[in-house]
Amino acid sequence: xxxxxxxxxxxxxxxxxxxxxxxxxxxxxxxxxxxxxxxxxxxxxxxxxxxxxxxxxxxxxxxxxxxxxxxxxxxxxxxxxxxxxxxxxxxxxxxxxxxxxxxxxxxxxxxxxxxxxxxxxxxxxxxxxxxxxxxxxxxxxxxxxxxxxxxxxxxxxxxxxxxxxxxxxxxxxxxxxxxxxxxxxxxxxxxxxxxxxxxxxxxxxxxxxxxxxxxxxxxxxxxxxxxxxxxxxxxxxxxxxxxxxxxxxxxxxxxxxxxxxxxxxxxxxxxxxxxxxxxxxxxxxxxxxxxxxxxxxxxxxxxxxxxxxxxxxxxxxxxxxxxxxxxxxxxxxxxxxxxxxxxxxxxxxxxxxxxxxxxxxxxxxxxxxxxxxxxxxxxxxxxxxxxxxxxxxxxxxxxxxxxxxxxxxxxxxxxxxxxxxxxxxxxxxxxxxxxxxxxxxxxxxxxxxxxxxxxxxxxxxxxxxxxxxxxxxxxxxxxxxxxxxxxxxxxxxxxxxxxxxxxxxxxxxxxxxxxxxxxxxxxxxxxxxxxxxxxxxxxxxxxxxxxxxxxxxxxxxxxxxxxxxxxxxxxxxxxxxxxxxxxxxxxxxxxxxxxxxxxxxxxxxxxxxxxxxxxxxxxxxxxxxxxxxxxx
Amino acid sequence: xxxxxxxxxxxxxxxxxxxxxxxxxxxxxxxxxxxxxxxxxxxxxxxxxxxxxxxxxxxxxxxxxxxxxxxxxxxxxxxxxxxxxxxxxxxxxxxxxxxxxxxxxxxxxxxxxxxxxxxxxxxxxxxxxxxxxxxxxx
Numbered sequence: 043x044x045x046x047x048x049x050x051x052x053x054x055x056x057x058x059x060x061x062x063x064x065x066x067x068x069x070x071x072x073x074x075x076x077x078x079x080x081x082x083x084x085x086x087x088x089x090x091x092x093x094x095x096x097x098x099x100x101x102x103x104x105x106x107x108x109x110x111x112x113x114x115x116x117x118x119x120x121x122x123x124x125x126x127x128x129x130x131x132x133x134x135x136x137x138x139x140x141x142x143x144x145x146x147x148x149x150x151x152x153x154x155x156x157x158x159x160x161x162x163x164x165x166x167x168x169x170x171x172x173x174x175x176x177x178x179x180x181x182x183x184x185x186x187x188x189x190x191x192x193x194x195x196x197x198x199x200x201x202x203x204x205x206x207x208x209x210x211x212x213x214x215x216x217x218x219x220x221x222x223x224x225x226x227x228x229x230x231x232x233x234x235x236x237x238x239x240x241x242x243x244x245x246x247x248x249x250x251x252x253x254x255x256x257x258x259x260x261x262x263x264x265x266x267x268x269x270x271x272x273x274x275x276x277x278x279x280x281x282x283x284x285x286x287x288x289x290x291x292x293x294x295x296x297x298x299x300x301x302x303x304x305x306x307x308x309x310x311x312x313x314x315x316x317x318x319x320x321x322x323x324x325x326x327x328x329x330x331x332x333x334x335x336x337x338x339x340x341x342x343x344x345x346x347x348x349x350x351x352x353x354x355x356x357x358x359x360x361x362x363x364x365x366x367x368x369x370x371x372x373x374x375x376x377x378x379x380x381x382x383x384x385x386x387x388x389x390x391x392x393x394x395x396x397x398x399x400x401x402x403x404x405x406x407x408x409x410x411x412x413x414x415x416x417x418x419x420x421x422x423x424x425x426x427x428x429x430x431x432x433x434x435x436x437x438x439x440x441x442x443x444x445x446x447x448x449x450x451x452x453x454x455x456x457x458x459x460x461x462x463x464x465x466x467x468x469x470x471x472x473x474x475x476x477x478x479x480x481x482x483x484x485x486x487x488x489x490x491x492x493x494x495x496x497x498x499x500x501x502x503x504x505x506x507x508x509x510x511x512x513x514x515x516x517x518x519x520x521x522x523x524x525x526x527x528x529x530x531x532x533x534x535x536x537x538x539x540x541x542x543x544x545x546x547x548x549x550x551x552x553x554x555x556x557x558x559x560x561x562x563x564x565x566x567x568x569x570x571x572x573x574x575x576x577x578x579x580x581x582x583x584x585x586x587x588x589x590x591x592x593x594x595x596x597x598x599x600x601x602x603x604x605x606x607x608x609x610x611x612x613x614x615x616x617x618x619x620x621x622x623x624x625x626x627x628x629x630x631x632x633x634x635x636x637x638x639x640x641x642x643x644x645x646x647x648x649x650x651x652x653x654x655x656x657x658x659x660x661x662x663x664x665x666x667x668x669x670x671x672x673x674x
Numbered sequence: 675x676x677x678x679x680x681x682x683x684x685x686x687x688x689x690x691x692x693x694x695x696x697x698x699x700x701x702x703x704x705x706x707x708x709x710x711x712x713x714x715x716x717x718x719x720x721x722x723x724x725x726x727x728x729x730x731x732x733x734x735x736x737x738x739x740x741x742x743x744x745x746x747x748x749x750x751x752x753x754x755x756x757x758x759x760x761x762x763x764x765x766x767x768x769x770x771x772x773x774x775x776x777x778x779x780x781x782x783x784x785x786x787x788x789x790x791x792x793x794x795x796x797x798x799x800x801x802x803x804x805x806x807x808x809x810x811x812x
Contacts, residue, residue, distance in 0.1 A: 124707060124719075126707060127700075127704060127707060130700065130703075131696065131700055134696075135696025135697075135699060135700060136696060157726075157729065157730075160726045160729075160730060161730045161733065164726070164727060164730045164746075165730075167749070168746075171749070260730070260731070263739040263742050269745070324758060324761055327760075327761065328758070331760065333741075333744045333760060334741045334744055334745055334748075335744065335745065335748035338748075338757070339748075339757050339758040339760075342757040342758075343757070343758065380698070383698060383699055384698065387698070387699060387702050387703070390703075391702070394706070411755075411756055411757065411758070412716065412717075412755065412756075415705075415755045415756075416705075416706070419705050419706075419755075420706075423702050427702070437698070439698070439701045439702060440701070440705075441700065441701045441704050442704065442705060442753060442755075443705045443753070443754060443755025444705065444755065445752050445755055445756070445757045447757075583696070585696075653696060654696055654699075655696055655698070655699060656696070656699045657696075657699070660696075660699040660700075660702075660703045663703040663704075663706055663707060664702075664703045664706050666706060666707070667706035
């Protein structure tokens with residue numbers, strides 16, 4: 043937090059700056075707005091609400107992607123979700139209005155803006171990968187310095203047991219198939235060579251020239267110890283899993299429908315058989331590959347082949363558990379709203395899983411990797427929710443498609459003897475200092491001078507140097523005046539850039555209210571929906587501070603509503619002092635948040651609109667889980 | 675409550691699931707995002723990402739390390755839930771399209787692809803297909 047006082051002042055003293063200015067057209071199409079056309083350019087303003095980015099947010103949509111800068115651990119990171127993901131998060135779950143400004147620019151100019159953003163995203167991704175690699179290297183060296191045997195967390199290694207009691211027939215058959223392709227002796231030699239290479243000591247990384255890093259230039263390649271270690275060890279583990287016929291760890295197999303599940307249909311058997319053959323082909327190809335990431339690809343191919351063969355042998359639809367235990371995200375004692383959301387998600391996932399199997403049974407699904415991954419994820423995510431709800435376990439999840447590469451620590455080579463462990467640690471620490479310093483220099487967040495609005499404005503203009511007026515119709519001057527506030531940047535863009543009139547997309551609750559007003563009496567809707575006790579358009583969220591009255595739709599009554607909300611928040615916070623031992627302070631924190639967001643309401647400013655743990659749009663997204671074509 | 679949260683610039687990776695509203699729903703449903711959108715779905719997005727990466731590599735790689743290029747492809751594939759980029763014809767076609775977008779003539783594109791991806795006949799054929807399709811479309 044660089045300027046907390048400034049942030050507070052900004053929030054409370056300048057509320058008017060956060061509100062949209064000027065007329066906007068309201069538009070939705072079934073509540074789910076159409077993304078910009080391919081190649082079209084739109085500036086997006088995400089309106090204020092309680093929670094993250096309570097002062098608003100900004101994004102730049104190009105086609106169906108939205109580029110936006112997020113503050114992560116004190117640095118601005120460029121993200122690029124799809125339009126529908128962006129809409130679901132901000133408009134639905136966070137319940138914020140979105141304003142869209144279609145900017146008129148030539149196709150080649152839009153392409154230049156997009157290319158600049160892509161370059162920046164790729165370069166930043168590379169910078170962060172170097173940081174992660176150095177952190178892993180440091181852990182490897184530090185553990186040796188403490189006297190531990192060297193270990194490395196190998197991706198995919200947690201899929202397999204390290205000891206083989208009696209190999210399964212399908213593991214033996216797979217080894218024979220591969221040996222038949224490359225020769226039995228070759229497979230043994232491959233395993234021997236992989237083990238020898240993986241046992242060679244590894245030198246610490248050379249000095250990373252992070253001082254030369256720029257936002258728009260790929261960093262000079264530096265051989266990193268972490269890459270070498272990971273690739274050698276992945277390969278060793280993969281070839282050993284194949285040659286030694288290692289079985290899958292039992293806990294890595296999921297049968298989500300339980301023991302009562304029906305067996306496999308003929309079509310499902312055919313699907314699994316075709317899948318097993320696909321993985322067999324991949325395995326035979328991978329053992330002859332020399333690319334750096336071949337080991338982890340081989341690990342997952344062997345694991346999926348084992349799962350398919352076991353499913354066929356046991357007449358049960360086994361799939362892999364893809365989650366890395368390190369990806370665990372604790373949801374401590376979820377409140378009522380969150381428990382309801384977890385239950386709805388579990389129902390959605392179970393239904394989608396059933397539909398997916400029905401489509402397989404109907405011969406509708408190709409046994410390719412996208413389909414394989416989807417059925418794994420449906421099963422695994424469902425199990426996580428069931429266990430969280432039933433057993434109070436922590437949830438494991440990942441916000442993106444997951445390849446089953448759970449890590450396990452395996453024996454690793456030591457640091458090369460020419461360098462003492464102390465010296466190795468000093469070198470990697472120096473590298474980390476340089477890299478973190480470079481990242482702070484390039485991406486360090488600043489509330490006023492380097493935030494999601496200023497950087498988006500800069501990225502929009504960067505490709506044009508002196509020709510910005512010709513390309514966009516005017517200049518945003520994102521580093522001047524109030525343009526660091528997303529609402530003000532948007533208004534400035536609407537005034538200065540060549541653009542169509544802005545369009546406002548209502549928030550999720552606004553859409554619900556509009557729909558209710560179409561069917562019911564306006565006054566009845568207003569009375570019922572004006573407070574959190576009787577509202578049907580709002581179900582509470584564990585993340586929202588406590589409040590009783592919605593003040594965003596009734597400006598004249600805000601001070602009254604604010605006073606009620608303030609009193610309610612104070613009451614909950616005080617009560618939270620007594621419930622602390624039972625709820626870990628959650629009630630008190632939510633009460634305090636309620637107080638914090640009630641104060642502006644006393645002065646006619648409504649920041650808080652309520653948010654959602656779950657909406658039916660989430661269910662629709664899960665219901666849309668469908669086999670996707672392989673990218674061939 | 676961070677300064678970021680007060681101004682804007684939503685935080686992402688550091689948002690713990692227990693703190694951020696709707697983040698569990700978002701996280702649990704995002705891998706199933708519909709493929710029936712205007713961009714043509716996951717496969718088109720994957721190819722688009724490989725193409726962008728190829729263009730950026732041409733522009734900015736400087737002293738080039740072919741293994742680094744392969745590592746980058748592996749990372750893009752993983753982001754799309756794919757474990758084996760080399761098994762997908764679409765990868766090579768997208769590299770070819772990226773080389774075309776980067777302004778390389780067909781012969782030069784083949785040469786660059788050989789140094790980045792090896793001289794396999796299948797790779798060459800697919801890269802050329804991708805290059806020609808992109809050239810025709812532009």
